Amino acid sequence: MTTGTQPLRRRATVKDVARLAGVSAGTVSNALSGKRPVDAATRERITSAIAKLGYVPNLAARGMRTGRAGTIAIFSSMPTAVAAGPSRLGFLMELAASAAIAALESNVALLLVPPIEDPATALATIAFDGAILVEPEARDPFLAVLAARGVPTVVIGPAGDRPPLAVELDYKVMAELLFDHLAERGARRFPLVIGESARASNAAFREVYLTRCAASGLEPTVISLPEADAERGARDALLRHISDGHDIDGVLVPIDAMATGVMQALRTAGLGVPDRVKVATRYDGIRARSEMPALTALDLKLDRVAQLATRMLIGAIDGGADTGAAQGSAEPPAPRLIARGSTGMTGRTGTTDSASRNA
Amino acid sequence: MTTGTQPLRRRATVKDVARLAGVSAGTVSNALSGKRPVDAATRERITSAIAKLGYVPNLAARGMRTGRAGTIAIFSSMPTAVAAGPSRLGFLMELAASAAIAALESNVALLLVPPIEDPATALATIAFDGAILVEPEARDPFLAVLAARGVPTVVIGPAGDRPPLAVELDYKVMAELLFDHLAERGARRFPLVIGESARASNAAFREVYLTRCAASGLEPTVISLPEADAERGARDALLRHISDGHDIDGVLVPIDAMATGVMQALRTAGLGVPDRVKVATRYDGIRARSEMPALTALDLKLDRVAQLATRMLIGAIDGGADTGAAQGSAEPPAPRLIARGSTGMTGRTGTTDSASRNA
DNA sequence: AGCTTGAGTTAAATCGTTTTAGTGCAGACT
DNA sequence: AGTCTGCACTAAAACGATTTAACTCAAGCT
Numbered sequence: 001m002t003t004g005t006q007p008l009r010r011r012a013t014v015k016d017v018a019r020l021a022g023v024s025a026g027t028v029s030n031a032l033s034g035k036r037p038v039d040a041a042t043r044e045r046i047t048s049a050i051a052k053l054g055y056v057p058n059l060a061a062r063g064m065r066t067g068r069a070g071t072i073a074i075f076s077s078m079p080t081a082v083a084a085g086p087s088r089l090g091f092l093m094e095l096a097a098s099a100a101i102a103a104l105e106s107n108v109a110l111l112l113v114p115p116i117e118d119p120a121t122a123l124a125t126i127a128f129d130g131a132i133l134v135e136p137e138a139r140d141p142f143l144a145v146l147a148a149r150g151v152p153t154v155v156i157g158p159a160g161d162r163p164p165l166a167v168e169l170d171y172k173v174m175a176e177l178l179f180d181h182l183a184e185r186g187a188r189r190f191p192l193v194i195g196e197s198a199r200a201s202n203a204a205f206r207e208v209y210l211t212r213c214a215a216s217g218l219e220p221t222v223i224s225l226p227e228a229d230a231e232r233g234a235r236d237a238l239l240r241h242i243s244d245g246h247d248i249d250g251v252l253v254p255i256d257a258m259a260t261g262v263m264q265a266l267r268t269a270g271l272g273v274p275d276r277v278k279v280a281t282r283y284d285g286i287r288a289r290s291e292m293p294a295l296t297a298l299d300l301k302l303d304r305v306a307q308l309a310t311r312m313l314i315g316a317i318d319g320g321a322d323t324g325a326a327q328g329s330a331e332p333p334a335p336r337l338i339a340r341g342s343t344g345m346t347g348r349t350g351t352t353d354s355a356s357r358n359a
Numbered sequence: 360m361t362t363g364t365q366p367l368r369r370r371a372t373v374k375d376v377a378r379l380a381g382v383s384a385g386t387v388s389n390a391l392s393g394k395r396p397v398d399a400a401t402r403e404r405i406t407s408a409i410a411k412l413g414y415v416p417n418l419a420a421r422g423m424r425t426g427r428a429g430t431i432a433i434f435s436s437m438p439t440a441v442a443a444g445p446s447r448l449g450f451l452m453e454l455a456a457s458a459a460i461a462a463l464e465s466n467v468a469l470l471l472v473p474p475i476e477d478p479a480t481a482l483a484t485i486a487f488d489g490a491i492l493v494e495p496e497a498r499d500p501f502l503a504v505l506a507a508r509g510v511p512t513v514v515i516g517p518a519g520d521r522p523p524l525a526v527e528l529d530y531k532v533m534a535e536l537l538f539d540h541l542a543e544r545g546a547r548r549f550p551l552v553i554g555e556s557a558r559a560s561n562a563a564f565r566e567v568y569l570t571r572c573a574a575s576g577l578e579p580t581v582i583s584l585p586e587a588d589a590e591r592g593a594r595d596a597l598l599r600h601i602s603d604g605h606d607i608d609g610v611l612v613p614i615d616a617m618a619t620g621v622m623q624a625l626r627t628a629g630l631g632v633p634d635r636v637k638v639a640t641r642y643d644g645i646r647a648r649s650e651m652p653a654l655t656a657l658d659l660k661l662d663r664v665a666q667l668a669t670r671m672l673i674g675a676i677d678g679g680a681d682t683g684a685a686q687g688s689a690e691p692p693a694p695r696l697i698a699r700g701s702t703g704m705t706g707r708t709g710t711t712d713s714a715s716r717n718a
Numbered sequence: 719a720g721c722t723t724g725a726g727t728t729a730a731a732t733c734g735t736t737t738t739a740g741t742g743c744a745g746a747c748t
Numbered sequence: 749a750g751t752c753t754g755c756a757c758t759a760a761a762a763c764g765a766t767t768t769a770a771c772t773c774a775a776g777c778t
Contacts (some may be wrong), residue, residue, distance in 0.1 A: 012575075024758045039756060056508075059486035060428060061734035063419035064763050069472070070486065090645065093452035101473040109485040112469045113431070114459040126468040127418035127429065150417075166719055260649055267651070286449070286645040290619055292626070357728055372764055382730045388766055396725055420764035424731050 009080050012053040017209055022047040032057070066228045071125040072313055073111040073205055074099055075142050076134040091287045091302075092134055095156065098306035099132060106314045119145040121319050132156060132306075132312045150315040154309045158200030159329050165316055166329040167309045171204030174254070174298055177337050178280045179212045181296065183249045187278045190240065190250030191221035191232055219343040221246070227260065234261030235268075242269050254282040256297075263342075274344035284338055293341025308332055367530055372410040378406040381716045391416070418446065428486040431672055432470040433458055434501050435493040449644045450661075451493055454515065457665035458491060465673045478504040489664075489672045491515060497557060511675040513668045517559035518688050524675055525688040526668045530563030531611070536696050537639045538571045540655065544702045546637045549609025550580035552593055552617050564613050579606070584617065593620030594627075601628050613641040615656075622650055622701075633703035643697055652700025660692040667691055 018025045027224035030036040031046045038046075049055075063069050095233045095282045100110040106319065108129075113122055119142045126149075136143050149153055160164035181344060192209045195202045213220040223241060223355060225233045234253065242248065242265070251266075253259045259281035263273065271277045273293060281288055284297035308330055339345035367607040369381050377384045378483055382401060389395040395582045397405075398420055408414075433449045467488075478501045487510075494516035495502050505512045518525035522594065541549055551568045554561045565581060572579040582600060584592045593612065601607065601624070610625075613620045618640035623634065630636045632652060643656035644703050698704035 013732080014736095025734090026736075026759080033736080035736090036748095038758090042585055042756080057735050059427075060419055060422035060777065061763090062736075063486075064423050064765080065734085065736045067419075067763085069419060070484075073468075073470075086778060090449065092453075093455070095475065096452070096471060100471045104475065104481075104484070109430075109432075109486045109487075110471045110473075112455055112459045112471045114456065114463055114469075116463065122463070124415055125429075125463070125466045127422075178771090184668070259566075287690050290646050290649050292651055320407075320567055346578065373766095374764080384764090385766075385768095386727060389727090392766080394766085395727090398726060401726080417764050420733090421766075423735085424764085424766045426733080712735080 011058070012055040012334050013058070015054055017046065017049045017055050020053065021113045043174075063127070068317075069129050070107065070108045071111050071128045072099075072103055072130045072132065072317075073113045073126065073128040073129075074121075074132045074134065075113045075122075076115060082258070091283055093311055095132075095134060095304045095306045095309075098303040099310045101203070101331075102310035103314070104306040106311075108314060123151070130154070130195070130317045132309050132313060152313060154313040154316070156305060156309050165312050167312065167332050169201075169300070169305070169332060170328050171201045172208050174201075174282055174300075174335050175205045175208035177298060177335060178252055178282065179208060180297075181337055181339065181343060182252060182278055182280055183212075183218075185214060185250075185274075185278050185345075187250030188218060189221075189246075189248050190252055190278070191238075191246075191248060193222050193223045193225065193238065193251055193253040193255075193262060193305040194256075195227040195230070195255055196224040197227055201254065205252075210250065218250055227255070230255055230257035231261040231264075234258035236261075238262050238265040239268060242271070248277060250278040252278075253282055255293075256283045256285055256287040256322070258279050258290065259295055260287050263291075273342050278344060281340040288340075291342065296343040296345065297339045299336040299338050300336065307331045327340070362584030369573050370417070371414040372417070373647040375412055375413070376405065376414050377409045378413065380404040381582050412503060422486075427676075429466065430468045430470050430471045430487045431458075431462055431482075431489045431491065431494065431669070431676075432485065432487040434472045435474060451662045453644075454491075454493060454553070454665045458669045461669035462673070463664040465670075467673060475716075482508055482510075487515070490675045491672060493519060494683045501565055511672060513672040514718050515664060515668050524539075524671050526664055526671065526691050527688050528560075528659070528664070528691060530560045531567050532643055533560075533694050534564045534567035535571070536657060537611055537613070537641065537655075539635055540566060540637050540696055540698065540702060541611060542564075542577075543651075544573075544609075544633075544637050544704075546604075547577060548607050549611055549637070550582050550597075550605075550607060552582045552584065552597065552610055552612040552621060554586040554589070554616075554617075555583040556586055560613065568611065569576075584694075585646075586689040589614055589616035590620040591625075594615035595620075595625045596622050596625040598627060601630070604622075607636060609637040609639075611639055613645040615640050615642045615654075618654055619645055619646050619650065622654075632701050637703065638701040645698075650701065653700045654706065656697050658695040658697050660694065664691045681697070 014025045014028050018028045021028065021042070023046065027038060027042065030044055031038045031043045059070060059208050064302060074096050091207055096110065096112060099282060102108045111128055113126065116122060130152040131146050131154070133142060133146070133153055133155050135142070136155055143153065143155070143164075155163045155166040157166075157169055158171075159168050192205060194205055209222065210220050212218075220275060221241075223237050225237055234257075238251070240260070248271075253262050259279065262279060264281070266273055266277055273279055280296040280298075282298050282300075284299055288295040289295040373384045373387050377387045380401070380571065382405065386401065390397045410690070413669050418429060455469065455471060462469045463629055470485060470487055472485065475481060482504060489511040490501070490505050490513070491504070492502060492512055492514050492675065493513055500514065502514070513523040514523060516525075516528055517530075518527050547574045551564060553564055560661060569575075569579050580600075582596050582598055593616075597610070597620070607630075610621050613623045618638065623637060625632055625636055625638070632638055639655045641657050641659075643658055647654040647656040657711045671689055
């Protein structure tokens with residue numbers, strides 16, 4: 001009982017378009033891609049045929065022919081990215097969201113690859129042209145598999161030994177910004193509370209901290225903790241430090257979960273922030289912003305970082321597939337200090353919540 | 360001057376495998392998919408050939424033949440998901456992360472689709488077999504496009520007029536849990552601070568709040584605010600409410616950004632939480648957890664919700680592609696109250712970081 | 719003995735696009 | 749007049765998998 005003219009709706013193909021426009025399939029393809037010139041009148045007929053038929057290209061077929069999947073994947077190798085809680089997730093997801101936007105601008109979709117035990121599985125299961133790897137570990141299993149398979153890869157974080165493309169986050173500059181700000185705000189005895197793992201960022205913070213302390217004649221105290229259970233760990237460690245009789249007037253605590261713990265410890269110990277103790281952290285996530293008072297942190301410009309990484313990757317995919325010389329690393333935008341209440345800065349710099357007066 | 364035996368590395372295909380194993384391509388395919396029986400010995404030769412050649416199937420080719428892209432997309436239609444800040448993003452990303460894991464279990468990858476102006480673009484640019492749509496609006500443009508194109512879609516949130524598949528978040532139950540908890544904790548004059556938009560969740564909270572107030576003989580006060588600039592808006596509105604002479608002993612404030620604002624207002628007004636005022640919110644994100652004291656909230660079990668949605672979607676893709684009868688909605692796991700310091704509960708109920716003890 | 723059934727296999731068709739190798743044709747240069 | 753060049757286009761050949769149709773052989777049933 002259908003009207004008869006309807007040929008039982010099959011998805012229109014390039015051939016249907018070609019027939020309706022009175023040209024060959026190849027010409028339709030050229031009109032669409034612009035790879036070869038097509039007469040204006042012809043193009044006109046083609047586009048109207050496309051509209052009439054509601055033609056949408058079959059991306060799988062295109063992909064097979066071109067060898068492109070039209071996707072890039074973003075990995076975080078942290079085995080426990082999810083278990084590590086919303087904070088770690090926040091960092092990754094902030095990157096992912098911006099990368100997704102940047103990718104779409106180049107007609108590329110972003111695949112979110114969950115942390116899995118077996119990296120090889122992902123590669124056999126998921127089609128993608130390139131990968132963004134967020135803060136890989138020392139000898140990262142994902143990186144190994146990706147390299148072995150020859151997948152173009154951009155690392156966000158430290159550029160390891162044999163670096164693929166990388167957006168190098170400059171942990172030293174971050175450390176310096178925070179250290180100098182604390183010093184400038186008058187802190188003289190501020191421990192560094194940091195993760196004990198061998199991550200590049202931990203190392204950089206340690207190094208800068210020790211160097212700067214030596215240069216300024218300050219006594220360094222490094223409190224190293226496991227990254228797992230960071231919040232409670234930092235709280236307990238700092239409480240112990242204080243009750244051991246150490247007198248502090250600041251804390252440099254890059255990892256935001258630890259910063260939350262530090263703030264709890266300070267409250268418990270009755271040390272007012274910022275009057276008695278100044279606190280500064282690195283990642284300006286929700287934790288930093290919703291502390292009372294809000295924490296001085298860094299604007300890492302993750303949106304720009306993700307954008308940069310995405311563009312590098314897409315460039316590498318398009319251009320240097322064979323050009324092995326496509327090695328290189330880009331400098332991300334410089335981080336910027338966001339001075340907030342936790343170092344005694346009230347103000348217009350950050351969010352609105354300076355109303356943090358302890359009743 | 361290569362060693363000669365190396366035939367200039369081309370990616371191995373199913374034909375190469377077949378040749379080496381001494382069978383036909385079809386048999387290799389059957390061995391891989393298990394769709395048809397293959398002799399054990401033959402299978403053995405095939406798998407070893409695969410290993411020897413390092414064969415990885417070309418997913419684009421497979422996809423073209425099978426008509427499957429092997430991906431699902433997750434959308435949030437909120438035009439401003441990113442601009443709305445990390446909090447809103449947190450909700451979406453928590454879902455996305457779990458969905459990605461669930462999808463991978465079925466050998467499906469998750470595409471993160473950024474919010475874009477023109478929904479049609481995404482469909483022409485990105486290949487996916489189905490979509491998860493997070494909390495669509497009343498007449499959502501994405502939903503319209505997806506439906507028009509016949510893409511299987513699962514909605515997380517309210518099931519609209521003509522529902523596709525949906526995981527219905529039960530906003531009423533959420534509202535009841537929170538309302539009843541506040542009442543049980545002794546609050547008698549607690550306003551509802553809520554978004555003014557027509558979102559289903561706002562409506563449900565209003566309705567439950569008014570009904571429950573009437574039933575318990577409490578005087579209702581609804582403070583409606585624009586969702587944009589929620590934090591500051593809630594703070595200012597509540598301060599005004601208080602300085603107007605209203606005496607309150609609780610706040611029901613489902614939206615977590617508003618809850619942050621409410622807490623600021625209470626601190627400014629010198630009203631202690633939980634002694635003078637009890638506060639409860641809905642989404643147990645970082646905001647709720649890192650407030651001082653931590654906020655009583657709901658465990659929405661978003662991981663299970665995402666998992667459920669993903670499985671429903673994959674089921675619909677596999678099974679009911681033509682079966683138009685594949686309509687239906689699933690009930691998500693019931694939300695659970697996480698009582699915390701903001702309603703005077705200290706405790707073991709929630710996450711590990713409940714250590715919010717006021718010194 | 720005759721018939722069906724199922725396992726195991728293969729050659730060939732197929733999916734929908736892009737690319738290759740030509741084909742005319744017009745104009746510009748020697 | 750002859751040769752080139754570039755435009756606009758076409759027919760046919762990939763791309764690499766899965767699926768179909770067909771075939772053989774052995775076993776099970778009546």
